[in-house]
Amino acid sequence: MADMMTTVRQRRIGKGTEGAEEQPSEEKSVKTDEKVLSDHTGGKLWNILSITVGGIVAISLGLLTSVYVATLHENDLWFSNIKYISDIHQCIPSYSQDPGLTSFFLESLHGKIMQLYTYPNLTREKKQEVEREISFRTECGLYYSYYKQMIQAASIKQGLHGLVYDNKTESVRTINILERMNVYQEVFLSILYRILPIQQYLEPVYFYIYTLFGLQAVYIIALYVTSWLLSGTWLSGLLAACWYITNRIDTTRVEFTIPLRENWALPFFAVQIAAITYLLRTNLQPARERLTFMAVFIATFLFSLTWQFNQFMMLLQALALFVLDCFDLLPTAKVTWLYIIQISGLLLVCVLQFFNSMILGSLLISFNASVLIARTIQKKLKEGPLLNRLGKLILHVLLVLCLTLLINKFIKKILNLESDEHIFKFLKAKFGFGATRDFDANLYLCEEAFGLLPLNTFSRLSDTLLFYIYVFVLLFMTVAAVIVAFRNLSGSNQVQMVEKMGECTIILKPDAAYNLIHTVLFGCLALSTMRMKYLWTSHMCVFASFGLCSTEVWKLVLKCINLYTSQRMHVMKYSIPIITLLYISYKFWPGIMDELSELREFYDPDTVELMNWIKSSTPNTAVFAGSMQLLAGVKLCTGRTLTNHPHYEDKNLRERTKQIYQIYAKRSPEDVYGILRSFGTDYVILEDSICYERRHSRGCRLRDLLDIANGHIMDGLGENEPDLKPSMYPRFCEEIKKNLPSYTTHFIRVFQNKTFHVYKLAKHK
Secondary structure (H helix, E strand, O other): OHHHHHHHHHHHHHHHHHHHHHHHHHHHHHHHHHHHHHHHHHHHHHHHHHHHHHHHHHHHHHHHHHHHHHHHHHHHOOHHHHHHHHHHHHHHHHHHOOOOHHHHHHHHHHHHHHHOOOOOOOOHHHHHHHHHHHHOHHHHHHHHHHHHHHHHHHHHHHHHHHHHHHOOOOOOOEEEEEHHHHHHHHHHHHHHHOOOOOOHHHHHHHHHHHHHHHHHHHHHHHHHHHHHHHOOOHHHHHHHHHHHHOOOHHHHHOOOOOOOHHHHHHHHHHHOOOOOOOHHOOOOOHHHHHHHHHHHHHHHHHHHHOOHHHHHHHHHHHHHHHHHHHHOOOHHHHHHHHHHHHHHHHHHHHOOOOOOOOHOOOOHHHHHHHHHHHHHHHHOOOOHHHHHHHHHHHHHHHHHHHHHHHHHHHHHHHOOOOHHHHHHHHHHHOOOOOOOOOOOHHHHHHHHHHOOOHHHHHHHHHHHHHHHHHHHHHHHHHHHHHHHHHHHHOOOHHHHHHHHOOOOOOOHHHHHHHHHHHHHHHHHHHHHHHHHHHHHHHHHHHHHHHHHHHHHHHHHHHOOOOOOOOHHHHHHHHHHHHHHHHHHHHHHHHHHHHHHOOOOOOOHHHHHHHHHHHHHOOOOOOOOEEEEEHHHHHHHOOEEEEEOOOOOHHHHHHHHHHHHHHHHHOHHHHHHHHHHOOOOOOOOEEEEHOOOOOOOOOOHOOOHHHHHHHOEEEHHHHHOOOOOOOOOOHHHHHHHHHHHHHHHHOEEEEEEEEEEEEEEOOOOO
């Protein structure tokens, strides 16, 4: 019995007496290193002090970033004084030839304008409202309009009823805004504004934008904490935050696209990544593990609730977990719970969005369900020799992919779901799987935001040393991941062999492995689609700073060049980041100060004139047709009913938009009139910037996309596809301005300025 117990004990420790002797030696070595580190940092008291200082620095940097972006927004638009400046500009032109006269004129004008603002029936705040709202461009204005609608409703209940039974966003159609769009954040914020005693101190628009700027503090703190968790030092978090700020052009656009969904969602996504990073640490206490799982769930839910593209981002995250789990780089039990959390968070959002079918038909739910099913079918996936495991792994991947496609196709068939088909058409054409004449797909293909990441992005990121260090850390960690993955697949004999190959023992912790595959996958997404770069560049700051402050990285680098000592490792770990911080401060601090002192102003008199005319000269029930981007502003500024809008995630709306856009195609006035009347249109707005567009090259102008979709030859010099035919009619937006009888019979011009032309549709019996 004694011999049997000895044998069992030896098997637990290692193979033979040699293994039994080596283990205590390794433990002793680890304890010695920990003791040295403890002595180096001054013990437990020093650790508490370090955590306190690090936390204060994190919060301070978050608040400073919020103030920074808020100041940039104010300086760029002069948001607090938009109307005042706009009025002055409208009065200046005829005097601008004489600078002296202009100065005198401004001084005398100041008093009269202030009288205008203090007129009892038209307060300055009311006159500012239109100009401030116009600064929320395109879909930003649409989202903010629902916040405004909730604020102006007689009660919270009536405001919610107006969103659930909305008949002003899409004419002749009642839709549920809470189902179709991710606007719960606007609902929550409007309710908060109504119940808090702040109405007399803070205008609704400031409560809204300050909340979003405040979320930037959460974003910075989450990035800071993630880098700190990975590296073990808050110096890494400080460097990540500084890189985020100095690379602001490529890490955020919150200061000029405030209500955009990503500005709400990305802070919660960063919190989720920080929580997952903490969750994947080894030897986590059960109570802390449960709390961390709860934090991951809450962050996942909030991220999913605030952005319609959540399912695509989390699909990449699920793929990252899948790859790491296949190579045994993460604990399988934790990965399973993360799959379940993703599905649970998305299904909860689905319920809140009145069972939005696009969520149920998402690839994420199909993929996660397929992984869990495949695991049940394939037992002992991680057992056996190398070739056996590789074979089972390949079969596992194929099984998951097949199940994903089958489940997804089945769900879409049952639900008759076609809401996201335009995305797959776009992806198919983008990656060269055949040209398309689909209007929606080409609309995305021609937008710069959905194109490849410009090369000048890397030169900007290199100026701060971020890109160089990121590439170094990425290559180093990738090599380490490949070695560890091979070692995990190979088995114990190969493990011992690899570990005995010199001094360079490779170790890759689960949290570092997750962040590695995360940055790789999101980097691929950013390279292919410029709009998604903000997901990558912010994590790039985290990953590069972690590598620069990592004990494991410097220890291995110094060992591989035979220069390792504990003192040298600590010198490199702290001195290089500090030198980098000093370089960034020296080079970019003056530029940041100049940026903060640079004052601009918002000036768009043509749009202001149009909105004021609509409010004063058209009935409240009037229905307007035009471009998606402009109509979002019409809804926000005037409250009029729209025919279409920029939220493009609905098949019927996409078809409606294509029909409305025939105003810029080569169609007869009778055809256009019939289309517009079918959507209940009373007024149509034509924009010269679209009709005579020069921003895009030939083939990507909106009129070209319409011509191709209609089978017509495009305007201008250049080749056309052989089967395109000349149109029987001239371009509608150009011909209508000639006031020919065939047009004036159906359309009466009621407003025009340098940019816009508004026509009222005649009512025929």
